[in-house]
Amino acid sequence: MLEALVYGAIAALISGTVLPLLYRSKNTRKTSFGLSLISSILLLGFAGAILYTGKEPVFPAIRYLPGLDFTLAADRLSAGFILLIAAVVPGVSIYSVEYVEHAKSESRKNLQTALTNLFILAMLMVVLAGNMVIFLIFWEIMSLSSLLLVLHDYSSEENKKAGFFYFVMTNISTAFLFVGFISLFKLTGSAEFGPLEYSASELALPFLSLFIGFGVKAGLVPFHKWLPYAHPAAPSSVSALMSGVMLKVAVYGFLRFLLSVFTPELWWGVLILTVGSLSALFGVIYALKENDIKRLLAYSSIENIGIIFTGIGLYVIFKVEGLESLALLSLAGACFHAFNHALFKSLLFLCAGSIVHATGTRNIEAFGGLVKTMPVTSALFMIGSVSIAALPPTNGFAGELLLYQAFFQSFAVTDPLLTVFLITALSSFALTGALAAALFVKLFGITCLAMPRSEKSRLAVEVQKPMLIGSAVPAALCILAGLFSKQLLSLAGWEIEFPDLLLLGLLLGLIYAALFLIIRSKETSPARISETWGCGSPTLAPYMEYSSAGFSEPLVMIFKNIYRTKIVHKAEYLDKQESLFKNGNVEIRLLRFFEEYLYIPPAQAIESFSKYVSSLQNGKLDSYVLYAFLAVIALIIATGGLV
Amino acid sequence: MNTSFLLFALLNPLFALLAAPLYMALIRKVKAYAQGRKGPRLFQVYYDLRKLMKKEAVYSPTSSWVMRFTPYLNLSTLLVCSLFVPLVFVPEPAGGLGNIIVFLYLLALERFFTALGGLDAGSAFGGMGSSRSMSLAAVIEPTMVVAFAALAFVLKSLNLHHMFALTAGTVLPISPTLVLVSISLFIILIVETGRLPVDNPATHLELTMINEAMILEQTGKNLALLELAHALKQFLLMGILINTILPVGLSTEIDAGKIAVSAILFLLKAGLLAIIIGLFESALAKMRLFRLPAFYVMAFFFSALTILIEVFA
Numbered sequence: 001m002l003e004a005l006v007y008g009a010i011a012a013l014i015s016g017t018v019l020p021l022l023y024r025s026k027n028t029r030k031t032s033f034g035l036s037l038i039s040s041i042l043l044l045g046f047a048g049a050i051l052y053t054g055k056e057p058v059f060p061a062i063r064y065l066p067g068l069d070f071t072l073a074a075d076r077l078s079a080g081f082i083l084l085i086a087a088v089v090p091g092v093s094i095y096s097v098e099y100v101e102h103a104k105s106e107s108r109k110n111l112q113t114a115l116t117n118l119f120i121l122a123m124l125m126v127v128l129a130g131n132m133v134i135f136l137i138f139w140e141i142m143s144l145s146s147l148l149l150v151l152h153d154y155s156s157e158e159n160k161k162a163g164f165f166y167f168v169m170t171n172i173s174t175a176f177l178f179v180g181f182i183s184l185f186k187l188t189g190s191a192e193f194g195p196l197e198y199s200a201s202e203l204a205l206p207f208l209s210l211f212i213g214f215g216v217k218a219g220l221v222p223f224h225k226w227l228p229y230a231h232p233a234a235p236s237s238v239s240a241l242m243s244g245v246m247l248k249v250a251v252y253g254f255l256r257f258l259l260s261v262f263t264p265e266l267w268w269g270v271l272i273l274t275v276g277s278l279s280a281l282f283g284v285i286y287a288l289k290e291n292d293i294k295r296l297l298a299y300s301s302i303e304n305i306g307i308i309f310t311g312i313g314l315y316v317i318f319k320v321e322g323l324e325s326l327a328l329l330s331l332a333g334a335c336f337h338a339f340n341h342a343l344f345k346s347l348l349f350l351c352a353g354s355i356v357h358a359t360g361t362r363n364i365e366a367f368g369g370l371v372k373t374m375p376v377t378s379a380l381f382m383i384g385s386v387s388i389a390a391l392p393p394t395n396g397f398a399g400e401l402l403l404y405q406a407f408f409q410s411f412a413v414t415d416p417l418l419t420v421f422l423i424t425a426l427s428s429f430a431l432t433g434a435l436a437a438a439l440f441v442k443l444f445g446i447t448c449l450a451m452p453r454s455e456k457s458r459l460a461v462e463v464q465k466p467m468l469i470g471s472a473v474p475a476a477l478c479i480l481a482g483l484f485s486k487q488l489l490s491l492a493g494w495e496i497e498f499p500d501l502l503l504l505g506l507l508l509g510l511i512y513a514a515l516f517l518i519i520r521s522k523e524t525s526p527a528r529i530s531e532t533w534g535c536g537s538p539t540l541a542p543y544m545e546y547s548s549a550g551f552s553e554p555l556v557m558i559f560k561n562i563y564r565t566k567i568v569h570k571a572e573y574l575d576k577q578e579s580l581f582k583n584g585n586v587e588i589r590l591l592r593f594f595e596e597y598l599y600i601p602p603a604q605a606i607e608s609f610s611k612y613v614s615s616l617q618n619g620k621l622d623s624y625v626l627y628a629f630l631a632v633i634a635l636i637i638a639t640g641g642l643v
Numbered sequence: 644m645n646t647s648f649l650l651f652a653l654l655n656p657l658f659a660l661l662a663a664p665l666y667m668a669l670i671r672k673v674k675a676y677a678q679g680r681k682g683p684r685l686f687q688v689y690y691d692l693r694k695l696m697k698k699e700a701v702y703s704p705t706s707s708w709v710m711r712f713t714p715y716l717n718l719s720t721l722l723v724c725s726l727f728v729p730l731v732f733v734p735e736p737a738g739g740l741g742n743i744i745v746f747l748y749l750l751a752l753e754r755f756f757t758a759l760g761g762l763d764a765g766s767a768f769g770g771m772g773s774s775r776s777m778s779l780a781a782v783i784e785p786t787m788v789v790a791f792a793a794l795a796f797v798l799k800s801l802n803l804h805h806m807f808a809l810t811a812g813t814v815l816p817i818s819p820t821l822v823l824v825s826i827s828l829f830i831i832l833i834v835e836t837g838r839l840p841v842d843n844p845a846t847h848l849e850l851t852m853i854n855e856a857m858i859l860e861q862t863g864k865n866l867a868l869l870e871l872a873h874a875l876k877q878f879l880l881m882g883i884l885i886n887t888i889l890p891v892g893l894s895t896e897i898d899a900g901k902i903a904v905s906a907i908l909f910l911l912k913a914g915l916l917a918i919i920i921g922l923f924e925s926a927l928a929k930m931r932l933f934r935l936p937a938f939y940v941m942a943f944f945f946s947a948l949t950i951l952i953e954v955f956a
Contacts, residue, residue: 389751389755391755423950437781499741512716525698527700532766550770555778558782
């Protein structure tokens, strides 16, 4: 029965992929998104049933090559992440029905529809994969389909660069996964996900390579740079899927190995927690300086992935220390935050897509006053901002609350060094949370409030219904998942001491209503409309308002050691001795630390090496035969003669 | 929900709401004396609130629902917050509503909307206030969280009700480390209520104001609600500090006599604390904005020290 739901969902997604490739019409695209909507409803039933009953479905294994089976599997962990997919896809599908029509040509519209379905299918199959080979196959399909979606507007130079960057990073991720899988395969001789009994030193290599592999895909610092490039290039509905779901699929992959394959060590936990905390902190600090709405949201995804990995790190530490209940609390926090982030980040990306569509720019400094011109989008954007700023009673708060509870009780750990470490991590976690609140006051305040800062923003009109409904779905889910967080957690089988946010929300609402009614009933004089006080100047102009850069300036000053600037001189000379100056410029800009010190040096090394190697390629057949001959000889020597 | 908790849920917010404005005035009075002035009457803040309540609200044409929504939300949030902090008596535990983390994040909710309200009218003052307020709040947050974590660690609970049930009935703090946490709590009280040396509540000079700048465009009833919410916040944070370090008199039983004694004692203790705050404010000049993180680090140090001492002891 349960299996049928999955088969139905897969069939719907496959037909959603194939249909738009065959027939080029608006109705086909509608049908295709309808199919992905249906698949998500089926998946909702499937995942809900597994989480609630704890029964695991049995899938038949199909042998397609000797020793290699095509198997699917789903346990509670995968069900949790399938639930996540099923929660994000409906909003994105409804939104895309309208959004995809804004693409440049008929064929691109169809391609985008087909690829979106393929992308969803691939992500689903990664989560369902029953062994490492299947996992890798669908992992690659997921990467490639998202790459094609990032490149959908391939004519722009910026997007080409973004696509290339993403392509390289995603391949690095896969390469590390390969190393990890092969080293595990070498130990066990099996590609199944099963518990291992090996010494810590033997497992260090597989663990580290899997951590890096999944970390690159999830966007952990210092492997995060592809996110702020890929997201602005991708269509917003795809950004919502990539940030909402694909990053979580990487988290799933990591958890799959951590929970059902490895027995973790203490230093793993410390490493995961450190990298997680740093990602969270750096993500939000870089986001504060950003003025491109989609890039800002991309940095904020890095932050949230950092928070999820903070939870995973805590889980490992508590597990090793033998504090089972705290370990469970942290794991629940990490998973619940992953789910919540999927909801509010897809909401924010969908709203950003609407705003970018209506104004024609991604620059925050050009927005303003949208609360009047685009009231519904602004209200939905507000829900997303409140959620991501982790304010009660939304779902963003519920997830972070679990982690806070774990942190606050963690001082039961007796190791003094570990205590100092946990206090540091807790302070960094708190700082991240508060900076995120500042970030989203800035984003919402500058984007939606006050006077329009440009003509584009003044003339913006509200987007069409499907885009509004599409964004409203995750918005409603954000509020519901927050209010019913206690109930959801207990339905999913986590009996945790947790405040009842429903009660809190009701109390807030009731007191609000009571206050409002009492004061309204006593009202004697109506409200008056009068100009904002402008210190005596006759009219206030938009350029007098606080800008996005101005808003974050105090924090930029406080964290000025992180935002290092770099002075770049460029000069051209008329002669070779560089004495006659022709022209040049000097610029002061933010130092792109990771890019300039971590990414570009190896890239340059590879480039110069390939230049050297390419000189071997001279186009003569006889020299190629010689190379082949030398290679065979080298192989024979290396393997110790013909065995 | 038991009757004792229901009684608490009615009395505690009411007590806080009625008493909170008094201490706004008292601090002003102390500061005035320190400067050789007579200062306002003790009930001046009540008169001000009544006057504002009667006045019409004036809105900028630039502003939106955010500005109209914020005052009501802030006061409702603070009223919910007052359920978390037992002031004069600790009811029988009724679990479910929340712990100190929820309390901290309710304060963050209030701050978030105040900051948005500041941006709403399009005035540069409001923007400046929001920007500064959110920035400083971000820097103080680790200190706040670690201070409350230390409190939770010393008193072995996440719930202020349980904590104060533990401290109630003693004259002196039950653990010497609570003195250290109290130093942090005092600094947090100063920062969160926008007092010198962080913010100057008595100024309207654009270079120095933070909280005032955000509510500059608020008028009439809305301003009254915001002022009341601010007073309530100060009173609740004072309550946490008092019941941590000087819990004498705090009642754990539902008994009219005991509660009355406890209430009077609490008002006196709060008066003492208000005098200390007033003198503290008079003795200090406002710090430069970018010097403030160093001030916060001091509070952070005391909280972290508390946890370390508790771990090693």
